Amino acid sequence: MDASGDRMLGLLVRCRFDTGDLAMFTGHGTVDWEGVTYLGAGQMLSVGEAQTTSGEGIPGLSITLAGLDPEVVALAELEEFQRRRVTVFLALFDETGQIETADVLFDGVADTMESDDGPDTATTTLALEPRSMALGRKFPCYYLPEDQEKRFPGDQGFGLVQAIQNREDTWGRS
Template identity: 80%
Template sequence: MDASGDRIVGLLVRCRFDTGDVNMFTGYGSVTWDGVTYLGAGQALSIGEAGVTSGDDIPGLTITLSGLDPEVIALAELEEFQRRRVTVLLALFNDQGQIETADVLWDGIADTMDSDDSPDAATTTLGMEPRSMELGRKFPFYYLPEDQQRRFPGDRFFDLVQAIQNREDTWGRP
């Protein structure tokens, strides 16, 4: 956390995994913001730089946890992390260590996880891509009963589409 005038600037990180959320911040102790409690990771939590590019390149962001127990790294590697949402907030703390305000600095999707479980410097780095990358992906969905059943089991709406697609109606004819 850095001092800025009489305020302290810090980062809140919220990772939403299947087994539960992991909420950390770049300080010590614990703080609560918007109903979520963040545990302090201090110097063990570092966030990479998000660059600005031109053209088709969209930069990512990395979060690194260092000084971890190798067993914790092994558990992290078993977690299903890809395509899970990660949000980084920029927070202003008062001199008592309470959050005054916070705003989204980064909203992305977890992509890669690299681990180094050496005894002297055990680290885990989570690589993320921005959520805007989702806009360029094609999601195969067709207006077929099978696709509708996968998304909404029991819904029979598209069963009628195939029955009426080649039907010739005589609307308004004698």
């Protein structure tokens, strides 16, 4: 991306939680990108340097929100955040403050959250790990009706497996 002239670079952060998306950027006001409205967090939003969060040497990232109301921090701690997708974009803004283009800088999942309820201001830091970390994890899946129901709600196909397994058929006999 070319950042010449009156253009500026900024970061867009999109967190996909169960209760809805949280979309912020390192500016003021609101901007739209690919159908998502990002709220300006200004200096309160910071993205840390990529750092290793696992023994395999795969770099993670951290996002910090400062200046939060302690009630907001308490609500954030109640949210199911682990394994939820988080995408950070590097955006190029034009002279009017609108996004010209944006590229994915980091695409990962939320790992841990730390909160600091200081006397002056409250901060929350969300540690992220890359989505590629899931490739090395084992996710057991068995051919049971319960597993099929989790993956495909309403599918009752595996409910017939037991009946088929114990069935005595006479194929090709007269």
